[in-house]
Amino acid sequence: xxxxxQNLGMTYDWAWFTATIVGILVIALxxxxxxxxxxxxxxxxxxxxxxxxxxxxxxxxxxxxxxxDGLKVFLKETIIPSSANKGLFLIAPVIxxxxxxxxxxxxxxxxxxxxxxxxxxxxxxxxxxxxGVYGVIIAGWASNSKYPFFSxxxxxxxxxxxxxxxxxxxxxxxxxxxxxxxxxxxxxxxxNIGFGLLNGHGFxxxxxxxxxxxxxxxxxxxxxxxxxxxxxxxxxxxxxxTEYSSMSFALFWLGEYANVILMCALNAILFWGGFLPxxxxxxxxxxxxxxWLLLKMGFFFFVFGWVKATVPRYRYDQLMRLxxxxxxxxxxxxxxxxxxxxxxxxxxxxx
Amino acid sequence: MIAIxxxxxxxxxxxxxxVMVIFARNPVHSVLWLILAFFNAAGLMLLLGAEFIAxxxxxxxxxxxxxxxxFIVMMLDIDFAALRSGFTKNLPFGLIVALVLxxxxxxxxxxxxxxxxxxxxxxxxxxxxxxxxxxxxxYTRFLFPFEIAGLILLVAMIGAIVLTxxxxxxxxxxxxxxxxxxxxxxxxxxxNPAVGEGMKL
Numbered sequence: 385x386x387x388x389x390q391n392l393g394m395t396y397d398w399a400w401f402t403a404t405i406v407g408i409l410v411i412a413l414x415x416x417x418x419x420x421x422x423x424x425x426x427x428x429x430x431x432x433x434x435x436x437x438x439x440x441x442x443x444x445x446x447x448x449x450x451x452x453d454g455l456k457v458f459l460k461e462t463i464i465p466s467s468a469n470k471g472l473f474l475i476a477p478v479i480x481x482x483x484x485x486x487x488x489x490x491x492x493x494x495x496x497x498x499x500x501x502x503x504x505x506x507x508x509x510x511x512x513x514x515x516g517v518y519g520v521i522i523a524g525w526a527s528n529s530k531y532p533f534f535s536x537x538x539x540x541x542x543x544x545x546x547x548x549x550x551x552x553x554x555x556x557x558x559x560x561x562x563x564x565x566x567x568x569x570x571x572x573x574x575x576n577i578g579f580g581l582l583n584g585h586g587f588x589x590x591x592x593x594x595x596x597x598x599x600x601x602x603x604x605x606x607x608x609x610x611x612x613x614x615x616x617x618x619x620x621x622x623x624x625x626t627e628y629s630s631m632s633f634a635l636f637w638l639g640e641y642a643n644v645i646l647m648c649a650l651n652a653i654l655f656w657g658g659f660l661p662x663x664x665x666x667x668x669x670x671x672x673x674x675x676w677l678l679l680k681m682g683f684f685f686f687v688f689g690w691v692k693a694t695v696p697r698y699r700y701d702q703l704m705r706l707x708x709x710x711x712x713x714x715x716x717x718x719x720x721x722x723x724x725x726x727x728x729x730x731x732x733x734x735x
Numbered sequence: 736m737i738a739i740x741x742x743x744x745x746x747x748x749x750x751x752x753x754v755m756v757i758f759a760r761n762p763v764h765s766v767l768w769l770i771l772a773f774f775n776a777a778g779l780m781l782l783l784g785a786e787f788i789a790x791x792x793x794x795x796x797x798x799x800x801x802x803x804x805x806f807i808v809m810m811l812d813i814d815f816a817a818l819r820s821g822f823t824k825n826l827p828f829g830l831i832v833a834l835v836l837x838x839x840x841x842x843x844x845x846x847x848x849x850x851x852x853x854x855x856x857x858x859x860x861x862x863x864x865x866x867x868x869x870x871x872x873x874y875t876r877f878l879f880p881f882e883i884a885g886l887i888l889l890v891a892m893i894g895a896i897v898l899t900x901x902x903x904x905x906x907x908x909x910x911x912x913x914x915x916x917x918x919x920x921x922x923x924x925x926x927n928p929a930v931g932e933g934m935k936l
Contacts, residue, residue, distance in 0.1 A: 397736045397737055400737065401737070472764075472767070502786065503786070503864045503865075503866075504786045504787060504790050504864075504865070504866065507787070507790035507791075507794065508790060510790075510794055510798075511790050511793035511794045511797075511798060512793075514793070514794055514797070514798025514799070514802075515793070515797065515798065517798075517802060518770070518802075521802070521805055521806075521809075522767070525763060525809050533809075536809070537806065537809075537810075540802050540803075540805070540806045541806075543802070544799055544802055544803070547798065547799070564864075564866060701909060702909075702911075705909075705911070
């Protein structure tokens with residue numbers, strides 16, 4: 385794209401700058417639209433599971449419900465509690481929202497269709513997603529109120545706990561793919577199992593348990609049910625969002641759903657072949673890669689909604705037990721197993 | 736031009752936020768400025784082409800260490816008056832530390848002017864990704880220090896557990912297998928007590 389803007393008579397620096405801004409907007413704007421539609425879709429899924437109708441008034445089949453909600457919060461007054469730490473109180477939702485967006489810079493939608501194709505892509509995702517907790521912690525502290533503060537403490541402990549096992553799961557994938565670059569990780573899954581027929585690390589018996597661990601950990605990482613203790617309404621009112629109103633509240637929501645969509649994308653990219661079709665058959669490649677990626681993300685989003693509608697909330701000690709006593713040893717064991725298997729098959733035992 | 740702009744942006748922000756760490760009145764603000772300083776330092780590493788170190792800096796320091804730091808500082812009950820009264824008492828000690836640091840910086844700068852320690856050795860070709868280069872060195876030439884570092888960390892970890900672990904006799908632990916194995920017929924009793932008698936559990 386830089387070349388295109390250079391042809392318009394810009395210097396290289398300005399062309400690069402403009403191309404990057406355009407690239408960011410091309411990803412961020414559809415993402416915001418997707419968040420609106422995804423909230424609608426999720427409410428419909430919960431409604432269907434609970435034998436209700438869900439939103440069905442605004443627009444055809446209620447499709448415009450999210451936009452009506454968005455307009456409503458936009459027109460409301462932002463209330464800042466008098467004892468809150470004003471600057472941090474307002475910065476917290478901005479951090480949540482920004483961090484949820486910056487991760488998308490390295491997500492590959494097809495070969496070459498990615499904003500920045502860096503060779504530490506997976507580490508970048510890990511780094512950016514570990515920043516997400518700051519929005520919650522700062523919001524909880526700056527609100528100067530009991531419930532948000534408890535929520536901030538819970539969020540910090542939960543995020544750090546599950547990041548450990550996510551790190552080890554990612555190491556397994558990286559060992560198998562031999563690279564940190566997300567596009568190459570996807571391409572490494574091409575026909576890698578089932579006599580070259582199946583695309584995806586998840587079909588590999590050695591990595592399938594890790595795919596499950598990653599799916600569950602990604603729910604914990606985005607504070608979704610059954611791990612939504614951060615905003616457990618029976619104990620903490622609305623958690624860190626208790627004191628927030630209007631747009632500052634909406635930014636938390638947008639950030640949260642952008643994170644959920646991101647985790648769906650990561651599940652698809654790391655374990656289920658990303659933009660590759662599920663089967664390694666020639667005619668399936670006629671469908672554009674982005675369609676396959678969106679289909680897989682849609683599936684995982686449905687799983688997220690399904691779990692939220694059916695599974696009751698964990699107790700906090702159960703949450704910690706699952707993270708530290710089950711997922712951590714399990715993922716550690718699989719790092720050893722995967723590296724052992726690779727030493728045995730790929731590099732020769734003696735090496 | 737963009738690289739130069741980015742360098743001055745990161746460098747200025749690093750120094751400014753480091754200064755704010757010291758001068759912020761509120762300790763929580765100090766920690767947040769520290770996080771910003773870490774972040775901009777990672778940006779500087781990125782400009783030097785050390786993307787692996789930059790990412791590790793963000794993951795380890797910003798993502799884990801600083802979160803725990805913030806966690807602790809947020810829960811401290813701080814008396815600001817007492818903090819300020821300690822200023823004159825600790826001033827001489829602080830000045831000594833500052834002088835030592837200044838001397839170190841002077842020595843470092845003069846040593847750097849004398850020429851690189853590596854004796855003119857050039858960094859490896861940039862075609863190889865950081866991670867592979869680091870891995871190759873760590874697992875060949877620096878294998879022994881690397882494993883010793885791992886061992887020291889393990890000992891520190893076990894030490895921390897030993898120091899903080901205490902077995903209290905008065906708590907009932909969760910036995911998850913028993914909770915999962917519980918069946919309705921052993922958990923529920925259906926009784927029909929007579930009027931005025933109540934029931935015994």
